[in-house]
Amino acid sequence: MLTLIQAVVMNRIGIKQCGSDEELAAIVEKAPKDFLVYTGEDAQSLTTLVLGGQGTISVASHLFGNEMATMRRALNHGDITQAGQIQRRLMPKMAALLTGTRQSGAERPTLVSRKHAPTNFTVNHQ
Template sequence: MPSPTSFASPFHGLWIPLVTPFKDGDVDHAALHALTTRLRADGVAGFVACGSTGEAAALDKEEQLQVLQTVLEAAAGLPVVMGLSGYHLGQVTAQVQQWAQLPLAGLLVPAPHYIRPSQEGLLHWFRAIADASHVPLIVYDIPYRTGARLHTETLLALAQHPNIRAIKDCGGDPAKTQALIADGRLAVLAGEDAQMFTTLALGGAGAIAASAHWQAGRFAALIAQVQAGQLAQARAAWQELQPWIALCFAEPNPAPLKALLARAGWMRNELRAPMMPASPALEQRLQTV
């Protein structure tokens, strides 16, 4: 069995699941480009376009492609992963094939939402998408959004597929997290920001962290400290970051994050319905950040 640090995966370090800025109802590509450029200089390993933080469900297919193209341009060679979700397998695999010519580092793929298939159905879903894809998959284990829970045995079976290389771990099961890290075939990326330190200390490969839009360099340094065994420094850094992480998820993501980024002048505080901006009370608390 490989050790937790021996997997051959391109997915490690700090990844930013980018918000999608809006301006008067349309995607604000200038703000998105500037945001990606700014974060690129802060020690991030790569970017995720059109994830849940990016309000991808509120974007049509053409808008998603345009967002991806803007991020690819601004990333300037840093790897970019594209979010991909749905519940019609034929349409999803067709989308994968349409993206075959794009310079993607991978696809972030959750279970099909709403359907709640069996474990055998989930195996079929991810294997079919991995077979169709020219780039590796990150399995997005997030049952509170999809309604489908991936069992440890299912994930270990998926790890046998050569094109399934990582997991964004939002499953809420510490035993499953530990089992996957111990197995070593999938790079385990913390997907719940509040669990980042624990996952890293257990041997996780990194994090896909929305809260790291703000002071990304501190999050990147935290990951480097844990992986270098500098736990005293990392614990101190983590304690300082926790109040911000708590505020970032005090209301549905990405509303708090967009409120802060708007206050910093990086974009407008605009979301697409049914997502709503952060409450005035939370905006007041965000001023302390």
């Protein structure tokens, strides 16, 4: 994973952070103006936006894109309550999508096939 300093020195325009909220907040706080900060953790989607990041490089959006877009619109319109409700509703679904362990400090997710997905999933095919 690139550190913020490495990313800036290497003339990168942004970074995808997969770590704690504290690490994410520190990167947003210290990043140069116009430097893009994304999370790679679906469960941090709302947190990233609230902290000042640009968004999520998301797995869950492939299945729950409409809901995630609605969450972002709610936040953009100042409705933090609705945005929070949507995020909380999505979090168990997001967690069910990925299984895996962190090995050597890197996340190695495994996608769960539709056959093994929880029965309470709702997939919107719009």
